[in-house]
Amino acid sequence: MKKKILLVLMTLTVVLTYSCKKLDVPVESQFVASNFPKTLSDYNASVGAIYSNLSSNFAVPYWRMQELATDEAILPARDGNFDDGGQYRQLHYHTWTSDHPNVTTIWQWAYSGIMTCNRLINITNSFGFTPADKTAKLAEIRGMRALYYFFLMDLYGNVPIITDYPVTGIPATQPRAKVFQFIESELLSIEQQLPAKTNVVASNVLQYGRPTKGMVFALLSKIYLNAAVYTNVPRYPDAVAMADSVMANTNYGLDARYRDIFLPNNGPQIRETIFAIPYDQQIPGNQFTRFGFFYYLVNAYGFNVGLSIAMSTTPEFYNRFNLPGDFRTTTWLSGPQFAPDGNGGFTTQPIYYPNTTTQVVINPVLTLVPPKPMDLGNTLASQSEGVRSIKYYPDPAIIQATRLNGNDVPVLRLADVMLMKAEAILRGAQPTVVNGEMQTPLLLVNRVRARSGAQLATSIDLNGMLDERARELSWEGWRRNDLIRFGQFEVEYPLPNDVLSMDKSTFRRLYPVPTTELKLNGSLIQNPGY
Known part of the structure; x- marks a missing residue:
């Protein structure tokens, strides 16, 4: 069932690739007689690019910007491993810059989706659909464009609103309130057609x-x-x-x-x-399993493959899971570990560290080991923290x-x-x-x-x-x-032995416009504080 859905939604097409670079270069059209969609199958494949773009970065870089900058998720280093240039601790301590890889990736990802939607609106208007079919398909595309703009508005605040294709002029920064109004207007205008x-x-x-x-x-x-x-x-x-x-x-x-x-x-x-x-x-x-699971449990859960050992939640966040009887608490692995029952629960069979009779125990406390920043060390005990x-x-x-x-x-x-x-x-x-x-x-x-x-x-x-x-x-x-x-x-929950502290500046409620985009487009305005 899933594969059938994905074939409809996520078919990749070469003709719909996009770069946010050099927006001042005039482009008449990427579509000419030789590559313009001719059949409904061609058209559906073109629409699939909206969705394949969405899935490409939502569950990793977008998710990290929304979660690693909070108490809900943390990706600490382990004796230098998983530091990846400090990008995760920059999110944790609110010290990211306009060159942060996620900041750049997600800006370009969102505008890639928007520009694909804009091109598809042109295609749909020219494709020869019946009035009813054209209305429905335009509503779908505009709905996805509004979703991409929501991601941008929430993360960056003040961003260009681009609705034409090819792009005319140099897109300029618009106030967050105007982006809000655009999203609201688009959603209200398409609801009846969906x-x-x-x-x-x-x-x-x-x-x-x-x-x-x-x-x-x-x-x-x-x-x-x-x-x-x-x-x-x-x-x-x-x-x-x-x-x-x-x-x-x-x-x-x-x-x-x-x-x-x-x-x-x-x-x-x-x-x-x-x-x-x-x-x-x-x-x-x-x-999520690759980065957020615990690799000493892989055999007990029925697979044997290399995984990260780094991503977890903070003790402060986990402490909120304190309601008697709450099944949601079992979505976290903490304390002594037991084999899963295959139905979302656990048996009474302990899980042991490899080649030992010592039960795996996950310690909620994240105790840092200076001088390396946001580093837990890499002993068996520290690997089991988080x-x-x-x-x-x-x-x-x-x-x-x-x-x-x-x-x-x-x-x-x-x-x-x-x-x-x-x-x-x-x-x-x-x-x-x-x-x-x-x-x-x-x-x-x-x-x-x-x-x-x-x-x-x-x-x-x-x-x-x-x-x-x-x-x-x-x-x-x-x-x-x-x-x-x-x-x-801006509320901080320091970890034991923490040598760094959070930047509590409220301007960080918005992410910066990426440096690469500022260099390419002189009409963009950087968010205050950066």
């Missing part, structure tokens, strides 16, 4: 990984919840209204098992997925050959929407009735908790809401966004 999630399996398979009404509503709820950050104008009632629009479709629902959302065979059958990025062993990018994640459950069949996960990565899902609504109400919006039910913040939070078997809350406030989002959405790429909205992005 399909809605149904109870028909075949329809949902075709929609999976593509823009839908649900994606539009969820993304609008996200930008409205963050509107005070993006534009200095709160929009909490609008965030609630958009969340209600998602929940009004009863074909969305919380899946009974939290684990199922992230398994290697996840896909269109997951009820709460609103928008996900499909992955399999043929599409590079999803490497809680590991198995939220994206290890996929032995795929990792054997490629070290890549086959798990699709959810970008927007129903539980997030429910928590966004709860937070917006706590921030001043009014509770509303959905499907005959008055939804208060406590009701919404407890519905999400109950699905994971966690002890129900008796009350909820904003501080508690941030912890709820941490437990439910860990490693899904939202922690930086959440901490900025809650005013806690």
